[in-house]
Every structure is written in structure tokens, then in C-alpha cells.
Amino acid sequence: ETGVTQSPTHLIKTRGQQVTLRCSSQSGHNTVSWYQQALGQGPQFIFQYYREEENGRGNFPPRFSGLQFPNYSSELNVNALELDDSALYLCASSSQQGITGELFFGEGSRLTVL
Amino acid sequence: GENVEQHPSTLSVQEGDSAVIKCTYSDSASNYFPWYKQELGKRPQLIIDIRSNVGEKKDQRIAVTLNKTAKHFSLHITETQPEDSAVYFCAASIESNYQLIWGAGTKLIIKP
8 A cells, every 4th residue: 555655855945936746645545635834833724635626725825726636646836935835735645525534644845935 | 713722832751651732622513633643754643533422532552532511632641652752733623524723733752
């Protein structure tokens, strides 16, 4: 069974640039959630994708967008990067829509915005 | 919306002693409460969860208790070991919902 993988693991961008982060969900999982984790904080929910549709969204502006592909992998896109976007971005997959059990997290993509 | 507060932010205990981490939540509709452990530089991993129809759940040295009336839940770790050193997060959700609301985390330090 393949776990959740994310790429890239680290990246540095400058303010105003755009970034795309990628996530491959665990085998058999059809739901992907994205979280932002600032240093020393708990993860903050960005959005969830279920069967290629956005299923719910947290308190993040529209410049945070995403996609889910037929193989259930997912992308997180952030436009017009701001300094406060510097964080660890975590992808989590699960086997069902909503929260009914364990989320399986990737190792994260650490984004630094200069 | 839901808000989860977690205390303490740092907890240092002697190896072999017990550790207790407490969380409170604001939305009485929340009915799913997981605890995640995150080691330094690693991904969060679920260690135990509880649903609102249960008051307590145990798994070896780890237990979680839930008080729905007071809207708080706690993680108990007995006979702590060095490998228990990590950041622990509580979270709350309405089970039919799609997002977990997380606490700010507790850094647990096990002193040898």
C-alpha cells in the first residue's frame, strides 16, 4: 500500500509569485484535504476534494485553489504569494467524504516566501 | 464556528510518569475528537480518537476522555517513554462535516 506523497518537499518563492504543490493520495482513497500549518501552530483547513469536486473550504481567500484528478491525486495552487503564506502545506487523504476516521498525511511541502 | 483550545503548550514529565493534555471546544454539535502526534519534521499521525457517544477510550498506554457537558476532552499517556516526545494536537469536528478544527498543539518532553 502506497502512502501519501507530496512534492516538492521544500521551495522558496518571492512575493507575488505563484506556486503549485502536488499530492498523491494513498491507494484506495478518494478524498484529499489540504491544510496549512504555520510554525508552532496546528493545521488550518484549506479545502477538501472528493471525486474531483471541491467539497468544502476553510477561511482562505480565492487565490488558494485546487484540483483533483481522476486518479485522486491533487494540486494546491496559490497565486500572488504573500509573506504570510510561508508555512508547511499538508495533504491528507481518506477513504470517505467528510470526517469519519483517520486522515493519512503526507510529509508536507515547506514553502518560504521572501 | 468551532474553536478548539489546548493546554498546556509545553509539558515536561519524568520518564515513567503520566502526562495529561486538555482541550476544550465551543460547538456543542461537534461529535468527533481525534488526537494526532507529530514528531519533529514528520507528518501528523492519528493516535486515538473518540466519538461523542463514548465517554472514554483506551489503547494500551493512551486513553482519551470526553465530557460533553463541559465540552472538554483530554489525552492521558501513562508510563511515558522517550519515544512519546512529540507535539500532540487535539481536534474537533462534526462528523458529517469536512474539516477538522485543530488545537495549537502541546509539546511533550520526556525527561530521562
